[in-house]
Amino acid sequence: MQSILERDVKSMKIKIGGGQMVRLFLLLVLFLSLISCVDLGDKRSKKLPKEPAGGGNDPDTAIDEVNWFQKSPSDKARVFGASVDVAYDKLEIKKPSYDVVVAVLSDGLDLSHPNLAGKIWANTKEIAGNGIDDDANGYVDDINGWNYLGSAVNGVSVKCDSLEIARIYKRDCRDANNQDKNSVECKNLKDELASARDDAGSYYLKLKVVYEAYEKYRLMLAAVGLNDVSKVALAKIKLGDAGVTQEVIDARDSLLDLYSVNSEIDFVIIENIVAASKCASAHFYNPDSDLRKGVIGDDSKVGYGNKDLRGNEFDGYIGTHSASVVAGVRKNTGAKGIAENVKIMPLKVATFGDPRDIDIVNAINYAVNSGADIVLFGFEKEFSMESDLVDNAIKNANSGGREVLFIVPAGDRSLALTYKKVDVDGIPVAKGSDSFPRCNSDVSNCIKIGASSRTNKTSNLVYKKSNYSEELVHLFAPGEQIIGAIPEKREIYFSGTIPAAAVTAGVVSLARTQNRSIDVDDLLAKLFQTVYTLGDGELVIIPGQDSTKVISMPFDNFSISGGLINAHGFVKALK
Numbered sequence: 171m172q173s174i175l176e177r178d179v180k181s182m183k184i185k186i187g188g189g190q191m192v193r194l195f196l197l198l199v200l201f202l203s204l205i206s207c208v209d210l211g212d213k214r215s216k217k218l219p220k221e222p223a224g225g226g227n228d229p230d231t232a233i234d235e236v237n238w239f240q241k242s243p244s245d246k247a248r249v250f251g252a253s254v255d256v257a258y259d260k261l262e263i264k265k266p267s268y269d270v271v272v273a274v275l276s277d278g279l280d281l282s283h284p285n286l287a288g289k290i291w292a293n294t295k296e297i298a299g300n301g302i303d304d305d306a307n308g309y310v311d312d313i314n315g316w317n318y319l320g321s322a323v324n325g326v327s328v329k330c331d332s333l334e335i336a337r338i339y340k341r342d343c344r345d346a347n348n349q350d351k352n353s354v355e356c357k358n359l360k361d362e363l364a365s366a367r368d369d370a371g372s373y374y375l376k377l378k379v380v381y382e383a384y385e386k387y388r389l390m391l392a393a394v395g396l397n398d399v400s401k402v403a404l405a406k407i408k409l410g411d412a413g414v415t416q417e418v419i420d421a422r423d424s425l426l427d428l429y430s431v432n433s434e435i436d437f438v439i440i441e442n443i444v445a446a447s448k449c450a451s452a453h454f455y456n457p458d459s460d461l462r463k464g465v466i467g468d469d470s471k472v473g474y475g476n477k478d479l480r481g482n483e484f485d486g487y488i489g490t491h492s493a494s495v496v497a498g499v500r501k502n503t504g505a506k507g508i509a510e511n512v513k514i515m516p517l518k519v520a521t522f523g524d525p526r527d528i529d530i531v532n533a534i535n536y537a538v539n540s541g542a543d544i545v546l547f548g549f550e551k552e553f554s555m556e557s558d559l560v561d562n563a564i565k566n567a568n569s570g571g572r573e574v575l576f577i578v579p580a581g582d583r584s585l586a587l588t589y590k591k592v593d594v595d596g597i598p599v600a601k602g603s604d605s606f607p608r609c610n611s612d613v614s615n616c617i618k619i620g621a622s623s624r625t626n627k628t629s630n631l632v633y634k635k636s637n638y639s640e641e642l643v644h645l646f647a648p649g650e651q652i653i654g655a656i657p658e659k660r661e662i663y664f665s666g667t668i669p670a671a672a673v674t675a676g677v678v679s680l681a682r683t684q685n686r687s688i689d690v691d692d693l694l695a696k697l698f699q700t701v702y703t704l705g706d707g708e709l710v711i712i713p714g715q716d717s718t719k720v721i722s723m724p725f726d727n728f729s730i731s732g733g734l735i736n737a738h739g740f741v742k743a744l745k
Contacts (some may be wrong), residue, residue: 212386237506238624239648239673242738243702249479249626250702252648253738254508254680261741263510263684270682272496272675273315273537273670275530276489277547278480279516281314283490285498285505285655290314291513293540307539308472316536317518318529320476321465327481328466330449332459334365334553340457341555363455370451374444377542381444387421392420392435401429416554439491442484446522449484450608454523458521479516486657489516491664492548494650494655495672496679505653505661507736508676511683515542520549534563538574543682547578547607548668554606561608573690576616577605577675579667580637584714587639598607610642614691621670622734623651631710631725631734636667638713638728644694645701645731647673677737701733 241251257263270289281290293303296313303310310322321329343356350360388399394413396403405423407414447610453459466474480486493514498507517533519525537545545567554560567574582586609616620643621633633650649670651663678697682688688696704710709722726732 177528196588218624223253236504236653239652240506243643243734248352249624250622250631250648250734252508252677253702253736254677254732257680257741258739260738261745263680265511266683266686268511268686270509270544270679270684271515271540271542272512272544272546272679272684273515273533273542274489274491274546274548275517275519275525275533275537276492276546277484277520278317278486278496278518279315279489279493279514280480280486280655280657281516282654283494283657284659285494285502285507285661286477286490286514287381287499288502289493289497289499289507289512289514291515291540292477303473307536307647309475309536310473313477313725315479315516315518315711316533317473317478318475318483318533319462319466319481319518319521320478321467322474322476323467325476325478326465327476327478327485327518328521329464329482329484329522330461331526332444332452332456333454334524334551334555335359336455336459337524338553338555339363339512342548344457350554358480360659363457365449367455370447370454374447374451377444377447381440383424384440387424391418391425401426402434404429406482424492435530446484448520455643475518479518480657481518481521485518485521488520488548488664488668489518490656491654491662492546492668492672492675494661495652495669496676498655508673509679509683524551525549527554527560531559531563534567536559538567538572542574543686544675544679545574545576546671547576548672549579550579550668551606552581557606557608560606561613564607564613566614573693574615575678575690575693576607576609576613577671577678578609578616578618579671580618580643582621582635582666582668583637584635585637586712587637587642598676609644614694617644617674617694619649619667619671619674620646620729621665621667622646623650625650628704628708629711629722631704632713632728633665633667633670634713635665636713640730643729645674645698645733645735646670647671647677647735674735677735677740680737681741683745684741688744693744697735697740698731698733700736700739700743701731702736702739703733
């Protein structure tokens with residue numbers, strides 16, 4: 171049979187930390203430096219490293235350490251922001267009489283975060299808490315959005331799910347009696363899944379050992395009244411102090427060792443990461459895993475799910491971060507959003523594992539029917555069993571005179587994307603983030619975003635893990651060390667094409683608050699015409715290479731537009 175298995179399994183290596191589990195990766199980067207087998211590329215401290223003078227609106231001023239991505243590209247410092255601040259300064263952004271609504275399809279959102287105060291969309295046609303579908307849209311008490319992974323019975327949410335490749339195996343490599351088929355392709359995929367499960371299990375055990383050591387030492391210190399395990403507090407503990415034995419000193423030194431490679435450690439996040447890693451080892455690559463069925467039950471009709479927009483303690487990190495980048499409070503002393511007068515419509519479709527196409531389609535339809543102007547995908551997945559359904563939902567969003575723009579991440583696998591459509595027993599399956607969703611000429615109201623880096627070297631302008639393509643990636647936006655809100659009133663830096671897509675959504679939202687009448691085609695034409703480009707002689711390193719052989723190419727070959735998003739030029743062109 172001509173299938174995804176024939177064409178892709180022989181060359182496919184499913185690895186823990188790949189693009190198909192980007193949510194787990196984005197949390198793991200906070201902890202990876204604590205184990206010897208993993209390289210931490212990004213430091214997640216509250217302060218970024220100092221940059222050379224230059225940037226911003228004045229080339230002689232220093233780059234803003236927290237919100238660098240909103241500054242202008244600087245010829246002197248070569249730090250390439252999105253020119254947001256200069257758009258506010260020079261164009262006198264005015265408050266319009268309407269709001270732009272951005273639907274964020276992701277892992278949920280922390281509604282109580284102060285960075286998002288006053289920024290959450292409200293369904294004014296629904297009466298809170300009365301248990302009635304007041305607006306007859308199929309959803310009961312959907313005041314601020316919807317959770318497609320929640321139970322309508324007991325309020326719990328799915329905590330973990332399989333990856334789409336495991337679901338494909340179950341569908342195409344099992345017979346009617348749920349017995350494995352013996353084709354070469356199915357055997358190869360079964361071996362790949364088994365190997366990936368073993369890797370994930372080993373990885374979980376390494377994380378578990380480190381976390382258990384931390385817990386042991388923390389409790390040991392707490393037993394003598396030392397509950398503060400910050401780096402500063404630990405350094406003050408001395409042998410001979412009240413209750414401080416050599417065993418306590420050993421515990422102190424072990425904890426300080428953890429801090430030696432990362433100046434700030436959030437152990438609440440680490441606890442969640444360990445649990446999430448356990449989930450990955452048990453369920454990601456397991457064709458027989460279906461935790462969803464026991465939580466949601468029948469999801470064959472509109473209205474399944476619940477109104478809990480965060481879901482679980484694992485969730486809400488990516489969605490909250492993306493929302494705050496788009497529309498967080500600009501007067502905030504830490505992370506500040508790009509666009510004012512924007513409301514965020516949170517739609518939870520993801521947890522650990524791959525989002526399901528049925529949830530994505532239903533969330534798209536909800537967003538469009540509820541008046542969203544922009545739909546931001548705060549997730550990516552490598553395979554899709556029903557990609558045509560998602561593509562059609564995106565295309566149909568603009569029927570009836572509506573103008574909805576979809577913004578999606580290009581993916582974080584350092585790949586040159588090429589579109590290929592593969593059939594499994596006659597059912598279309600899209601391979602790779604390059605084709606899910608399609609975002610090509612057939613789906614013209616959808617754009618894919620690559621990630622640029624926080625750099626003072628033009629040669630490193632493309633973020634080291636970003637996908638790219640002169641045919642399938644539309645433009646680049648800042649995506650390395652992007653600060654944003656996360657649950658429990660915290661802020662943190664994330665890197666990748668998901669935050670780059672959020673930056674793009676923020677810039678487009680800002681422009682649409684100034685000119686909402688423009689249609690999507692004209693909007694995108696202006697967006698592409700105003701990108702920041704490099705000179706003809708400027709070469710940029712291609713991502714994904716080892717250090718022994720570095721190949722570069724012109725920046726305009728990395729995307730369709732050939733440039734980096736430019737809020738100042740874009741908003742100016744729409745005025």
